[in-house]
Amino acid sequence: MRVNSIPLVRKPMRIHLLNLSLFALLAGPAAAQFTFDPGVNYAVGDRPGGVAALDIDNDGDLDLAATADNPDRVVLFLNNGSGVFANAGSFATGAGTGAEELAAGDLDGDGDADLAVVLQNSNRLRVWLNQGGSFTAGAMAVIGLESRGLDIGDHDDDGDLDLTVANRDSNTANVLTNNGSATFSVTTLTAGDEPRAAAFSDIDSDGDLDVAVTNHDARTVSVFRNTGGSFALLTTLSSGPNVRPEGITGADLNMDGLGDFAVASNDPSVVQIYLSQGASFTGPNNYATGGIGSGDVAAADFDCDGDLDLATSNKDSNNLSVMANNGAGAFGTPAIVATGTVPEVIIAAQLDGQNGPDLVTANQLGNNMTVVMNQSCSGGGVVLTVQGSCPGPMGFVASGATPGGRVIYLRAFGTGSAVIPAGNPCAGTVLGLDNSAAVAASVTAGPGGNALVNVNVPAAACGRIFVQVLDVATCRTSNVAGI
16 A cells, blocks of 8 residues: 655654554444535546546645556646646557556655556566656566556565456465666465455564455455464355455454455445454444445545545446444545545545545446545545555644644544643643553654654554654644554
């Protein structure tokens, strides 16, 4: 998973762990608390099959890349900093290769974001390396037939990014392990009938990422446990007799430190929630998306309340759905936003540096992508938004701070009402953290009042750390976000 950035000073944050007890989150029913602008469509080309957010030109904001057919290529779009995009050209993937889904991340460890592209017609995955805003073809790996549902994450906790993908016509999935320089060794996992997507998640909080694969025709989800880089089938989860699973994302949905799975399913269109118990799962708990033909799902904190909400693409109703998390992994009534025709893929990324993560869909028959800007976290205060999911690379974005002012990131092991003591900046300010609060990082906000701290969060921190931001110039505090 790519941790994205906005114009600001970047600084790493270290998380130090003590012996902790889990913080029990008491939550009521979730309700949709979202405000989204109408979607804006950008022409891509024939049948776009994937979209990814990355900082192409290293200017601090997130740009977009999308695949297209006839000819097979990746189309690049540069962000003006406020979530408005301009076509910046394309690069070819090869005649007849069938460029489909893609993922963005620093695959070669040189500090900028590269692209991994599924070449569906040639049964290959190829890397394109970012060379200062232009892309050169890198290594290629052989994968299964009719591959789709690509995910990215550091499955072996060695500091570089790996990949996993489902192979629809092979009834398999692949795990592609990065050697650190964007070349991969490929492991094949036997899945069920017609797999549609694969996702990473640390289901047992052991520090490495496990894999789940949706099996559309089998109506199951195969879960593979990762033990030191070796994957073995742990369990096969039933979706029920009337549901066909498609897209999947891994995230800690109930803040207990264990990675869960959310599955976009259709016939009927629901999100199915499987909550990890470490070696088993509860669920599925089904939540209607309000759309038709739900096919992909993304997790992000769209309302800035500290837990991960869900968004689905609904390809038969030409819209997307956003559902609020109550903090315990239960989801409320969906908010619906129109998209282009047949939205196949959905991603979440903070495109304008404020007001919460935004959404993008690749619309297969619309020949375009839809950008939907989120206004759910606006309100004039300092807003803390968490990007990514635990464990793994995460970004902690503060928006609405004093431009050029000092921004302090505080971390604690619980929420509460600690008071900043005398002799410190903003002494007397009441925090939303408990008395274990301590400074984790201090950065300078950019000219737009934005700040970012990036951290590769270990599994031991998941569900155990809470973060809040202090704007020193005004002594305003942000919302509290849990990791």
